[in-house]
Amino acid sequence: MKYNISLKYSICEVLDFLNSQINELSSTHNTKDISNILNNTAFKVSKYINSEELILEIKNLSEYVSNTFSELKNEESINEAKKRVLSCLNSITNYLSEDKIKFIDYKSDMDEYTSILIIKKVLNNFYEHIKAMYFDTVHGKANITKVQLDNIRIGNEYDVQRILFSLIKPIFTDAKMEVVEATGSTTVRYDIDIESCSTTIEVKCSRKSMTERSLNEEMGSDSFHYNRKNIIFFVYDKESIVSDIHSYHKTYNKNFDNKSIDIIIIQPIIL
Structure with a gap:
């Protein structure tokens, strides 16, 4: 992970949240619904993870070019953004899972x-x-x-x-x-x-x-x-x-x- 991050909740709660986001985005195929999810993803992640750089990257990856003249091009652009954000969320999840011990809050009970x-x-x-x-x-x-x-x-x-x-x-x-x-x-x-x-x-x-x-x-x-x-x-x-x-x-x-x-x-x- 190229960004320094810290967690606002326990490692298990953050992983559960990320997995739920991944599942929701993966299982959504309606472009309007995908667009709504993309628009909220960075904000939701910021509730669980501290990292201005990472949140900014998710915002950038969530952006897509709207094409009012071609519905097909518009869908392609939204789906490309979906793939980028999913890839980013999966990378974060894999990083946290592999280095789980780094993110344990020893002031509270471990899972x-x-x-x-x-x-x-x-x-x-x-x-x-x-x-x-x-x-x-x-x-x-x-x-x-x-x-x-x-x-x-x-x-x-x-x-x-x-x-x-x-x-x-x-x-x-x-x-x-x-x-x-x-x-x-x-x-x-x-x-x-x-x-x-x-x-x-x-x-x-x-x-x-x-x-x-x-x-x-x-x-x-x-x-x-x-x-x-x-x-x-x-x-x-x-x-x-x-x-x-x-x-x-x-x-x-x-x-x-x-x-x-x-x-x-x-x-x-x-x-």
């Missing part, structure tokens, strides 16, 4: 799709944090020394949960740990709960006494009882008990009972 993408990215790159925080060389002037960092070791899922929560909380300020909720005849505890995108992260950390079968049973029970739209299992498999990660993904990454289930396995990491 659910974007939220899940960010959560999964944090989880999948969990080891990058471990490496940068605990393994990489410490600056000579730092008060936190490498010796101190070497004394920190992940022993169980509560350690994993604490580190993971510290990464999630700055992005999703409504995130909470150890949320207890009654669901029918039983009570469940969500390790990390993010109400704004109806997501819970269930943290598992393998131990010497844990078997692959017991891990399966825990996740199966949690999937059934958890009352959240999105359930993400984060398995920190420090004991390497999972024999086939690909098989786990096929088994647990699914949708059922209006729930989306995902599993992310980090293996092996020693800390």
Whole structure:
């Protein structure tokens, strides 16, 4: 996009508006109706997008030469303007879709799709944090020394949960740990709960006494009882008990009972 733009509404609302404009213009074939739409397009876009240059371009693209002597030439001119404006609107939509993350207003809630993408990215790159925080060389002037960092070791899922929560909380300020909720005849505890995108992260950390079968049973029970739209299992498999990660993904990454289930396995990491 050659113009600097900012959005007056959330990225999803702007994309919905642009798509509605594209659909309306595309499905309109009467030249008088097309002309009315073209005359209002720039003004409507200005309600959603801040960019004087872009709005001016849409105005220019919307213009056409009226020919009072030839209805055919007049229709051709209007339809050419229609094509130009559609091309411009599609370009804006594609740009916003491809660079969606740039236009998120972090002061307000993100849409659910974007939220899940960010959560999964944090989880999948969990080891990058471990490496940068605990393994990489410490600056000579730092008060936190490498010796101190070497004394920190992940022993169980509560350690994993604490580190993971510290990464999630700055992005999703409504995130909470150890949320207890009654669901029918039983009570469940969500390790990390993010109400704004109806997501819970269930943290598992393998131990010497844990078997692959017991891990399966825990996740199966949690999937059934958890009352959240999105359930993400984060398995920190420090004991390497999972024999086939690909098989786990096929088994647990699914949708059922209006729930989306995902599993992310980090293996092996020693800390």
